[in-house]
Amino acid sequence: KGIRPRGPPGLPFIGNIHQIRKHPWITFMEWSKIYGPIFHLNIAGQDAIVLGSHKVAADLLDRRSAIYSDRPRNIVTRILTGDLVFAFTQITPIWRRMRRASHDALGPKVSKTYHVLQEREVVWLADQMIKAPTLFRSHIQRTSASLVMSIIYGTPIADSEDPIILEIQHFVDRALGAAAPGAFIVEYFTWMQYLPRWMSGWRRYAEYWYEKDSALLTGLFSGVQARVDAGDNGPSVAAKLIKVQDQDSLSVLDSAWLSATLYAAGAETSAGQMEWFMVSMILNPGVQKAAHTEMDNIIGRGRMPTLNDYDQLPYIRAIVKEVLRWRPVLPLGACLPHRLSQDDWYDGYFLPKDTTVIPNIWGLNHDTTVYGSDADTFRPERHLDEAQKLKPAPKDTKEESHCSFGFGKRVCVGRHVANRTLFIEVATILWSFNICAAQDESGNFVMPSSEPATEGTSLILRPRVFGCELIPRFSEVPTIIAHTMDVQNSDATM
Numbered sequence: 001k002g003i004r005p006r007g008p009p010g011l012p013f014i015g016n017i018h019q020i021r022k023h024p025w026i027t028f029m030e031w032s033k034i035y036g037p038i039f040h041l042n043i044a045g046q047d048a049i050v051l052g053s054h055k056v057a058a059d060l061l062d063r064r065s066a067i068y069s070d071r072p073r074n075i076v077t078r079i080l081t082g083d084l085v086f087a088f089t090q091i092t093p094i095w096r097r098m099r100r101a102s103h104d105a106l107g108p109k110v111s112k113t114y115h116v117l118q119e120r121e122v123v124w125l126a127d128q129m130i131k132a133p134t135l136f137r138s139h140i141q142r143t144s145a146s147l148v149m150s151i152i153y154g155t156p157i158a159d160s161e162d163p164i165i166l167e168i169q170h171f172v173d174r175a176l177g178a179a180a181p182g183a184f185i186v187e188y189f190t191w192m193q194y195l196p197r198w199m200s201g202w203r204r205y206a207e208y209w210y211e212k213d214s215a216l217l218t219g220l221f222s223g224v225q226a227r228v229d230a231g232d233n234g235p236s237v238a239a240k241l242i243k244v245q246d247q248d249s250l251s252v253l254d255s256a257w258l259s260a261t262l263y264a265a266g267a268e269t270s271a272g273q274m275e276w277f278m279v280s281m282i283l284n285p286g287v288q289k290a291a292h293t294e295m296d297n298i299i300g301r302g303r304m305p306t307l308n309d310y311d312q313l314p315y316i317r318a319i320v321k322e323v324l325r326w327r328p329v330l331p332l333g334a335c336l337p338h339r340l341s342q343d344d345w346y347d348g349y350f351l352p353k354d355t356t357v358i359p360n361i362w363g364l365n366h367d368t369t370v371y372g373s374d375a376d377t378f379r380p381e382r383h384l385d386e387a388q389k390l391k392p393a394p395k396d397t398k399e400e401s402h403c404s405f406g407f408g409k410r411v412c413v414g415r416h417v418a419n420r421t422l423f424i425e426v427a428t429i430l431w432s433f434n435i436c437a438a439q440d441e442s443g444n445f446v447m448p449s450s451e452p453a454t455e456g457t458s459l460i461l462r463p464r465v466f467g468c469e470l471i472p473r474f475s476e477v478p479t480i481i482a483h484t485m486d487v488q489n490s491d492a493t494m
């Protein structure tokens with residue numbers, strides 16, 4: 001039907017699997033230089049293409065999103081989640097309803113109703129950082145988990161070791177783990193799905209956990225139902241799902257899984273980006289200094305920043321864009337590639353139905369033809385013009401200046417919330433602290449690595465474990481944080 005894109009030669013049966021183990025996004029950048037911005041991989045007999053330029057990614061995933069927005073069919077995940085995690089599902093009627101409900105609950109206008117929750121959480125974060133600075137990573141974790149829990153279920157979390165959080169985290173690890181390439185051999189040898197149940201340990205595992213997780217998630221959702229019935233009017237996604245009753249309403253089970261999907265997609269991603277923010281600040285004191293100057297000029301030292309300051313703080317917004325560009329926590333869209341749902345032709349190439357389509361988000365974000373020869377450098381100024389206002393974003397980056405929120409019909413539904421969360425966390429930490437490298441016993445500074453960690457099972461790309469010193473920028477910082485907390489608490493009880 002036409003020629004296929006070129007790609008690296010592979011081995012019989014397994015294709016290219018053995019060549020793409022460690023940091024595949026870097027290998028893919030190299031292969032893009034050899035084979036062009038669209039190249040072919042053989043994943044154990046399954047066709048895949050990798051997209052290595054903004055234009056190709058936008059041409060296919062955004063401009064032809066009608067046929068490039070399915071997900072690969074994953075046998076184990078489907079059973080494990082009852083096909084109710086819409087981030088993993090095909091474009092089905094249930095995906096459409098869940099996606100619409102999420103957009104209605106997290107879109108640009110509605111997400112303003114969560115500002116009060118975001119502001120409360122970050123002041124709490126600053127307070128924890130003042131009181132126990134060495135535990136900053138666990139404070140960042142708690143804040144992300146708590147914020148997403150507040151937005152979704154209306155229930156903040158005081159401790160990152162909270163039993164509910166641990167239980168949900170196990171659910172998230174199971175779901176993401178099952179979707180990870182190579183997790184279950186049946187995904188490659190699909191005839192195994194027809195083996196009897198007693199020969200299929202993976203099936204018994206998936207069915208068992210689907211029942212258990214459905215009970216856990218329905219319990220969480222029903223807790224919100226009980227509060228709404230008792231007259232609680234607090235803003236939350238779950239409360240919105242309960243209150244909106246129309247022909248598109250989701251069942252309790254669907255709503256329970258939808259809420260949990262949003263938690264799974266939102267908590268670790270935001271926390272991972274915040275860890276990269278901390279690393280970028282330690283490595284770039286000049287950037288910190290410029291941010292502190294913006295803070296002093298616009299906010300001053302008498303109050304903490306709020307989300308109302310968003311438009312007045314272009315340098316902070318440029319830092320957020322640069323963190324997302326420089327170290328995207330989902331460098332390949334992680335376990336969420338797209339799938340082509342019908343035969344297609346592009347630039348003289350034939351692309352068969354069912355091809356897995358992998359955008360190299362990391363590669364696009366580091367493309368020197370778009371970001372210049374210093375694309376690997378953390379430099380927020382690249383997003384600003386001479387008047388220190390934000391520049392228009394490069395073409396095909398959907399006003400974000402990076403591709404870290406994905407593409408087309410699958411573009412991250414939580415991006416408005418995520419952008420504001422990162423903004424207020426970054427602004428609050430920079431208003432409060434000088435962030436410095438930690439010192440070892442001999443007083444030498446220990447710089448964090450800008451290389452991503454590879455250890456651990458998380459699919460989120462995080463920095464290696466690192467320390468830092470958080471020094472309040474001026475003596476009134478602790479008092480102003482405490483005072484802001486008091487005001488927020490009294491507003492909440494009014």
Ligand code: HEM
Nearest residue numbers: 087262265266269270330404405406407410412413414418
């Ligand atoms: C900095 C934080 C975040 C990053 C970097 C991020 C990134 C992404 C990426 C790359 C995708 C895949 C897009 C694609 O397939 O093309 C995605 C999907 C998704 N994100 Fe986010 N995300 C973040 C935060 C959030 C938050 C806070 C939520 C919700 C509260 C959320 C909910 C989702 C959902 C539900 C999907 C699946 C959409 C679908 O398949 O239709 N994300 N995100």
